[in-house]
Amino acid sequence: MTEIGAERRAAGRKEPDLSTDIGGIRMKNPVMVASGTFGFGPEYADLVEPDRLGGVIVKGISLDPAAGNEPPRLVEVPCGLINSIGLQNPGVEYFVREYMPFLRDCGTTVIVNIWGRSIEEYRLVAIRLSEAGGVDGLELNLSCPNIREGGAAFGTDARLLRQVVTEVRASTDLPLIVKLSPNVPDIGELAVICEQAGADAVSLINTLPAMAVDVETRRPRLGNISGGLSGPAIHPVAVKMVWEATRACALPVIGVGGVSSLADALEFFIVGARAVAVGTATFSNPRCALEIVDGLREYLAGHGLAGMDDLIGTLET
Amino acid sequence: MIYMETCRVEDNRGVGGEYRILVLRSEQIAGSVLPGQFVHVRIPRRNDLVLRRPFSVFRVRNGCMEIFYKVVGAGTRVLAETRRHAALSVLGPLGRAFPDADPDAEPVLVAGGYGAAALYMVAEACRRRGTVLLGGASAGDILLGTEFESLGWRVEVATEDGSLGLKGRVTDLLDALIARRPGEHFEFFACGPEGMLRAVARRAMQKGVRAWLSFDRRMGCGVGACLACVLDVRDEGGRRRRVRVCREGPVFEAGTVVWEEDPGND
Known part of the structure; x- marks a missing residue:
């Protein structure tokens, strides 16, 4: 009897539509896993069904292999962690050969985060990934605080930002997402530059520069002295910046920064993000992104919303 | 196969000084863990502690795995206060085990x-x-x-x-x-x-x-995704490689x- 009742209720109520579109990238739902926290794809395969994610954003890939920074590379701080991994990766050729077969078959949207030490390197990685097949979009990392050359240097200088986005845009037909640094006076201004230079979307925020000291040894707690702060501690900062970016430009925004619960994700959607990515929270709960997908479906249904468009950008001020 | 299992605390007793034994009821992990593998335990009740804590598995007995630990910081202090019947989220078994011993040595x-x-x-x-x-x-x-x-x-x-x-x-x-x-x-x-x-x-x-x-290295994910716990090794060809303690180790x-x-x- 209860089954019949459940069927009737289901028939009378359409399942909410979780699908979303990020600058031409169709996604089955708006919850991805963020670059740097989900490896190169297969690491979490035993624990997370990738085909239930909205998308996977692969860890930053560069032209040549990169060894990253010296350990310790991670330190926990209240409500967050500081990392100084330094974009260690096996280089684009190895990535395409060893990881793309898994990613092509994983049943979800695949976005590859890319970085370079020069604009030319960004271009060459973008070209290689465009030919690889199976990549649905590129996320330009212009905001990593952990490498000396490239990284945030491109994302915090308006002139360089315009140049790198323009040149990569001219090198690939893949949808182009620009991941922005929070360490700027006006995030809206940079989002507008991305829009003018031909980006299809922006994602924000990357980590905030941070440092922790061991008071007994008086030494930095990271091998690289400082690193980037992520986790719940930075979420309110990210919400504010996503809100500013969505008001400043027409590009779709991916909200990243400290999402560890449905409420965190909802905040991003309400201030205008078209998708979110779960990062640090995956470490303590590998299924966090999947739980948010389920929670989001219930939230939409419970609030009588037919789909994401009824939720995105509905902030009342 | 890596599992994420909710394990019931069967016992959590001090064994002298800062050392304690945590006994966790486990089906999946206890049934498959090998010598030298480890588990990653989520610290309960404390959302400010965003990382799991890695522990070697001490032994498996009567459908339980036992973790022998030392109270050294905020996470292990919370664990020490965790009572019987509490539920802990455990990832494991993780990493590569010790190989079988050489019978001639x-x-x-x-x-x-x-x-x-x-x-x-x-x-x-x-x-x-x-x-x-x-x-x-x-x-x-x-x-x-x-x-x-x-x-x-x-x-x-x-x-x-x-x-x-x-x-x-x-x-x-x-x-x-x-x-x-x-x-x-x-x-x-x-x-x-x-x-x-x-x-x-x-x-x-x-x-x-x-x-x-x-x-033992400071770890983030425990499964090889974050590249925090790296160590430099040489492969068979003598080439220097940076590998993950949590996955290759x-x-x-x-x-x-x-x-x-x-x-x-x-």
């Missing part, structure tokens, strides 16, 4: 402090019983001696303050053992602070002994590890 287990806990399952699994060398700062840091003895292992002890056994380091015991039995074909299994591992590695390489070292053969500085005379 005399096994020697070298433990610094609670590194002994990571070697207990090795002691259980070895067909051949050998010698366990336990080292620590003081008598209170010498752990599981009677447990190793009851498995049939010979136990030798060294403490830095001389409060139990030889006054000195665990590697002094190792030197004495090697000197006592020239021509013996040994195999070493070691877990402890990195300085100790380095000292064991140096002796192994000098004597041409195969040595398996279990490393935590157990490495001593000869493959690239040590950050010359071991010198430690």
